[in-house]
Amino acid sequence: MNTPRNTASLLAELRHQLQPRQILTEPAELLSYGYDNSRQQAMPEIVVLPREHADVLATVNLCNKYAMPLTPRGRGTGTTGATVPVKGGVVLSTEQMNRILISSPADRYVVVEAGVTNQGVQDAVASDGFFWAPDPTSAAYCTVGGNLAYNSAGPRAVKYGTPRENVLGLRAVTGDGKEIRTGVYTSKGVVGYDLTRLLIGSEGSLAIITEATLKLTPTPEAKRTLRAIYRDIESAAEAVSRIMAQPATPCALEFIDGQAIEMIRRYSTAELPENAGAMLMIEVDGSLEAIEHDTRAVASAAQGAGLIALSTASSEGESKALWQTRKSLSPALRNVAPKKINEDVVVPVSRIPTLIRGLEELATRFGITIVNFGHAGNGNIHVNLLFDAADTKQNTNAYHCLDQVFELVLKNHGTLSGEHGIGLVKQDYVNREIDPVTLDLMRRIKHEFDPNGILNPGKLY
Amino acid sequence: MNHYDYTPELEHVVSEAIAAQQPLQLVGGDTKSFYGRPAFGERVSMKRHTGVIHYEPTELVLTAHSGTPLHVIETTLAEHNQMLAFEPPHFGEDATLGGTIACGLSGPRRPYSGAARDYVLGMRIMNGKGEVLRFGGEVMKNVAGYDVARLMTGAMGTLGIILDVSLKVVPRPAVEITLVQEHDSATTAIRSMNQIATQPHSLSAACHWQGKTYLRLCGTERAVMASARAIGGEQFHDAANFWHDVREQRHSFFSNTRPLWRLSLPPATAALDRSEDMFLDWGGAQRWHYSEHGEALQTLVALHGGHASLFRSGERRDEVFAPLSAPLKRLHMEMKLAFDPHCIFNQGRMYSSY
Numbered sequence: 001m002n003t004p005r006n007t008a009s010l011l012a013e014l015r016h017q018l019q020p021r022q023i024l025t026e027p028a029e030l031l032s033y034g035y036d037n038s039r040q041q042a043m044p045e046i047v048v049l050p051r052e053h054a055d056v057l058a059t060v061n062l063c064n065k066y067a068m069p070l071t072p073r074g075r076g077t078g079t080t081g082a083t084v085p086v087k088g089g090v091v092l093s094t095e096q097m098n099r100i101l102i103s104s105p106a107d108r109y110v111v112v113e114a115g116v117t118n119q120g121v122q123d124a125v126a127s128d129g130f131f132w133a134p135d136p137t138s139a140a141y142c143t144v145g146g147n148l149a150y151n152s153a154g155p156r157a158v159k160y161g162t163p164r165e166n167v168l169g170l171r172a173v174t175g176d177g178k179e180i181r182t183g184v185y186t187s188k189g190v191v192g193y194d195l196t197r198l199l200i201g202s203e204g205s206l207a208i209i210t211e212a213t214l215k216l217t218p219t220p221e222a223k224r225t226l227r228a229i230y231r232d233i234e235s236a237a238e239a240v241s242r243i244m245a246q247p248a249t250p251c252a253l254e255f256i257d258g259q260a261i262e263m264i265r266r267y268s269t270a271e272l273p274e275n276a277g278a279m280l281m282i283e284v285d286g287s288l289e290a291i292e293h294d295t296r297a298v299a300s301a302a303q304g305a306g307l308i309a310l311s312t313a314s315s316e317g318e319s320k321a322l323w324q325t326r327k328s329l330s331p332a333l334r335n336v337a338p339k340k341i342n343e344d345v346v347v348p349v350s351r352i353p354t355l356i357r358g359l360e361e362l363a364t365r366f367g368i369t370i371v372n373f374g375h376a377g378n379g380n381i382h383v384n385l386l387f388d389a390a391d392t393k394q395n396t397n398a399y400h401c402l403d404q405v406f407e408l409v410l411k412n413h414g415t416l417s418g419e420h421g422i423g424l425v426k427q428d429y430v431n432r433e434i435d436p437v438t439l440d441l442m443r444r445i446k447h448e449f450d451p452n453g454i455l456n457p458g459k460l461y
Numbered sequence: 462m463n464h465y466d467y468t469p470e471l472e473h474v475v476s477e478a479i480a481a482q483q484p485l486q487l488v489g490g491d492t493k494s495f496y497g498r499p500a501f502g503e504r505v506s507m508k509r510h511t512g513v514i515h516y517e518p519t520e521l522v523l524t525a526h527s528g529t530p531l532h533v534i535e536t537t538l539a540e541h542n543q544m545l546a547f548e549p550p551h552f553g554e555d556a557t558l559g560g561t562i563a564c565g566l567s568g569p570r571r572p573y574s575g576a577a578r579d580y581v582l583g584m585r586i587m588n589g590k591g592e593v594l595r596f597g598g599e600v601m602k603n604v605a606g607y608d609v610a611r612l613m614t615g616a617m618g619t620l621g622i623i624l625d626v627s628l629k630v631v632p633r634p635a636v637e638i639t640l641v642q643e644h645d646s647a648t649t650a651i652r653s654m655n656q657i658a659t660q661p662h663s664l665s666a667a668c669h670w671q672g673k674t675y676l677r678l679c680g681t682e683r684a685v686m687a688s689a690r691a692i693g694g695e696q697f698h699d700a701a702n703f704w705h706d707v708r709e710q711r712h713s714f715f716s717n718t719r720p721l722w723r724l725s726l727p728p729a730t731a732a733l734d735r736s737e738d739m740f741l742d743w744g745g746a747q748r749w750h751y752s753e754h755g756e757a758l759q760t761l762v763a764l765h766g767g768h769a770s771l772f773r774s775g776e777r778r779d780e781v782f783a784p785l786s787a788p789l790k791r792l793h794m795e796m797k798l799a800f801d802p803h804c805i806f807n808q809g810r811m812y813s814s815y
């Protein structure tokens with residue numbers, strides 16, 4: 001299998017096995033498959049658009065035969081450059097693999113092709129009274145394949161989990177071109193090792209997922225929104241612990257820090273108390289009969305030292321108004337500085353205050369603005385470094401600062417990524433979190449799935 | 462409580478085993494040796510490697526050495542009104558955390574709140590070279606690195622020694638009640654259990670045996686009462702003991718000594734042949750059946766998209782788990798060798814070939 005890399009022969013054979021419209025080679029067409037939301041870019045030589053599992057299998061086998069790098073791609077909304085074909089070669093885009101294959105509401109699962117968008121899944125199952133738990137903000141544009149490869153999730157994860165907890169089985173093609181099915185179409189897919197969860201979160205480096213069996217959850221009847229404002233981050237973090245320790249787990253527990261509140265106050269019309277140091281947005285869901293009671297239980301847990309204001313929305317309109325404050329943050333951030341580094345770190349909930357205080361210190365030390373918000377219920381904090389990249393001093397400072405941010409996170413028993421993955425941009429930091437022996441094992445796992453190293457080369461470890 | 466870190470001795474044991482090419486059999490409380498295949502090699506007891514290392518109730522995370530008795534962990538959690546969401550079976554007083562996670566078994570709550578592996582946040586292990594490795598951590602979300610902690614869960618000790626495990630724990634539900642409905646056939650019971658599960662009720666267990674369907678609801682009082690009214694049925698008062706017996710296989714159904722098969726199926730799969738003799742758990746996703754005709758059973762279950770394994774008794778020198786496809790089997794072998802290159806851990810415990 002040591003044939004040298006050969007684009008021309010690969011192309012010839014691909015043309016033999018796939019339809020002409022499934023193969024792109026025009027530079028203008030290739031261009032849009034070379035970048036993702038990290039703003040990194042590299043040019044692929046060929047883009048393949050498989051329509052079904054068999055096309056993926058054929059492509060992987062040919063790439064092995066001609067030693068061609070192969071980068072799987074969903075919709076390229078990832079933020080860490082994991083789909084950027086840094087070694088050239090083939091980009092395999094799943095955009096045409098977008099069928100719902102089996103829908104089994106009675107068994108509470110749906111089997112979809114990897115290129116179906118997250119929203120596509122939600123729309124397909126909504127009429128049967130279900131949802132699929134992972135809810136990244138990019139749902140309308142990102143694919144199930146991308147969600148699984150990154151283990152992407154959103155606010156709902158605090159109650160309903162991430163893809164790892166919501167996938168029953170996979171069909172995939174390993175890097176060496178073997179079809180595997182992991183899990184089964186049941187609630188209990190235990191035969192052999194749990195390769196389903198090994199593939200989830202592996203960023204397209206072990207196998208290309210072609211189909212996934214997704215576990216569905218019945219849609220709750222009612223939802224309530226609460227907004228709690230605290231004097232400081234310490235009181236907010238204590239409230240988070242109290243809320244999580246009572247049995248009515250909220251379906252969203254989002255947090256923004258004092259700096260973010262300041263932004264909102266400065267750049268939007270939203271009204272917030274002057275002395276606000278942190279804010280929690282909380283959502284509770286459940287049955288019509290229980291929702292009021294559960295909302296009161298959560299509200300009472302939100303109360304405590306440092307609470308300045310607590311509002312509960314009693315209508316859709318009021319709920320929208322409460323969220324509006326939170327939503328005005330993103331546009332506000334754009335006003336502050338031209339460049340933003342957005343990290344998604346995780347620390348134990350009790351360490352959130354230490355993290356935020358540490359970040360405030362770093363902001364002062366390096367003279368840049370740091371704004372933090374995120375999924376407080378599971379300690380997943382989005383750390384935003386805002387600066388002007390054209391200013392060389394600020395630019396250098398920002399990257400030194402980022403380095404210190406990661407130190408701070410690891411010192412607080414945290415992890416460098418809760419949902420965005422490693423990709424290209426965190427590669428240099430991985431070895432701080434994972435020790436050499438463990439990394440070595442991960443490389444061996446990679447080697448067993450992908451002995452020729454064709455899948456997504458130049459990424460991860 | 463006892464605290465002892467056995468890691469240094471284990472390093473020694475493993476390096477000697479490598480040198481002597483002596484396979485090792487990892488044993489926790491020896492409560493689940495009936496399950497899987499008999500491993501061979503020298504027994505290494507993990508019971509000394511014991512103690513809760515870190516438990517922060519407000520974080521909902523507990524980390525313990527693998528030899529810690531499961532009952533100690535459950536008692537510790539109960540003191541703070543918390544519990545293990547996957548309701549693991551003990552199958553004996555000596556059950557340890559490590560054995561529980563290695564077998565990856567979960568109890569009646571499984572289909573509604575997740576399996577053992579869904580609650581494993583991180584792990585420290587020793588591989589077959591005597592090296593100590595760490596995966597994941599004590600936080601709820603982590604996408605840095607392959608999810609090896611979950612791979613270890615259910616691997617039955619064939620990949621390495623589980624040293625410490627970090628688990629996500631959950632608050633106990635405020636209220637738990639069980640309703641009993643009469644269903645004269647497995648077919649109507651399966652339909653009913655799954656119909657309820659498609660609605661946003663606070664179901665936490667559902668099983669059926671001999672005309673009776675048992676539905677456990679848990680959550681806040683209002684939610685449970687609302688669901689109970691919607692679902693209907695007689696309230697069952699000795700429910701805690703009942704579910705305990707189902708979980709521990711002490712229920713009279715399990716007293717037979719014939720080969721006991723576990724059928725894993727999509728929950729709404731119609732009643733199979735001889736369903737009236739089966740104990741249906743997990744809302745129909747796990748069906749227990751005594752049979753001397755394993756192969757026919759495996760074929761039948763596979764036709765319905767599931768798999769069958771020989772859970773207890775019967776001929777355990779043959780394969781007890783459903784066979785793997787050729788590419789999966791090869792991948793399993795390669796995984797095994799990546800972790801345990803000298804093949805010293807639990808040889809034959811899962812499949813005969815490794």
Ligand SMILES: Cc1cc2nc3c(=O)[nH]c(=O)nc-3n(C[C@H](O)[C@H](O)[C@H](O)COP(=O)(O)OP(=O)(O)OC[C@H]3O[C@@H](n4cnc5c(N)ncnc54)[C@H](O)[C@@H]3O)c2cc1C
Nearest residue numbers: 074075076077078082137142143145146149152153204209
């Ligand atoms: C506005 C916006 C909001 C976002 N919000 C969130 C959020 O709330 N939470 C969150 O977690 N992320 C969020 N993201 C990041 C991103 O949308 C998610 O990571 C998403 O899951 C990526 O999906 P994708 O289809 O675009 O995958 P891509 O970016 O195309 O690919 C991502 C990774 O998956 C691999 N891959 C793709 N398909 C397959 C396959 N079939 N088999 C194997 N590997 C595959 C690729 O190789 C790559 O490594 C956001 C992004 C944007 C732009």
